[in-house]
Amino acid sequence: MNRKRIITIITLVLIVVLGGIFYYRYYFVFGEGTKAGTMNYFVKKGYLFKTYEGRLIQSGIRSQTQGNISSNEFMFSVTDEKVADKLNRSAGAMLELHYKEYLHTLPWRGVSTFVVDSVMSATPVTPTAP
Numbered sequence: 001m002n003r004k005r006i007i008t009i010i011t012l013v014l015i016v017v018l019g020g021i022f023y024y025r026y027y028f029v030f031g032e033g034t035k036a037g038t039m040n041y042f043v044k045k046g047y048l049f050k051t052y053e054g055r056l057i058q059s060g061i062r063s064q065t066q067g068n069i070s071s072n073e074f075m076f077s078v079t080d081e082k083v084a085d086k087l088n089r090s091a092g093a094m095l096e097l098h099y100k101e102y103l104h105t106l107p108w109r110g111v112s113t114f115v116v117d118s119v120m121s122a123t124p125v126t127p128t129a130p
Contacts (some may be wrong), residue, residue: 017094024103024130030113031101034120039095042087051110052078054087056097077110080119096120 009071037058044052058072076099078084087095098118 003040007019026102026104026106028103029100030103032099033101034096034098035076036094036111037072037074038125039093041088042084042091044084046107049108052084052087053106053110054078054116064093069093074114075112076116077105077112079109079115082100083116083119086114086122090119094123094125096122103130 005083022118030082033058037056039054039056041055042052043054044050056074056076058074074097078095080085094103096119097116099114100118101105102109102113109115
């Protein structure tokens with residue numbers, strides 16, 4: 001084999017390996033599931049890439065550190081305009097959201113590793129009398 005052919009093969013192998021690593025870090029779906037709760041925050045923001053970001057408050061409480069009780073929040077991003085429109089119309093409702101979890105974020109995908117891809121249900125919350 002001549003030297004030029006060896007360099008070409010090494011370069012192609014290196015490109016394939018780096019492409020695989022990039023795919024694994026940024027596009028491999030690490031997990032997916034469903035979260036339910038009441039959405040209290042949903043906004044489109046960003047400097048260069050405008051992304052949808054939201055916060056779902058899950059029922060119940062959890063203690064992250066002993067003696068410190070805080071609400072159970074689920075921070076998420078949305079990439080689909082139709083899902084974002086449905087979430088904008090469902091503020092304050094009890095929601096069931098399907099999400100995908102990625103290992104790392106991308107600027108055009110949002111600031112969260114959790115990306116909501118569908119709204120499974122949206123039930124209006126009726127206030128209860130004291």
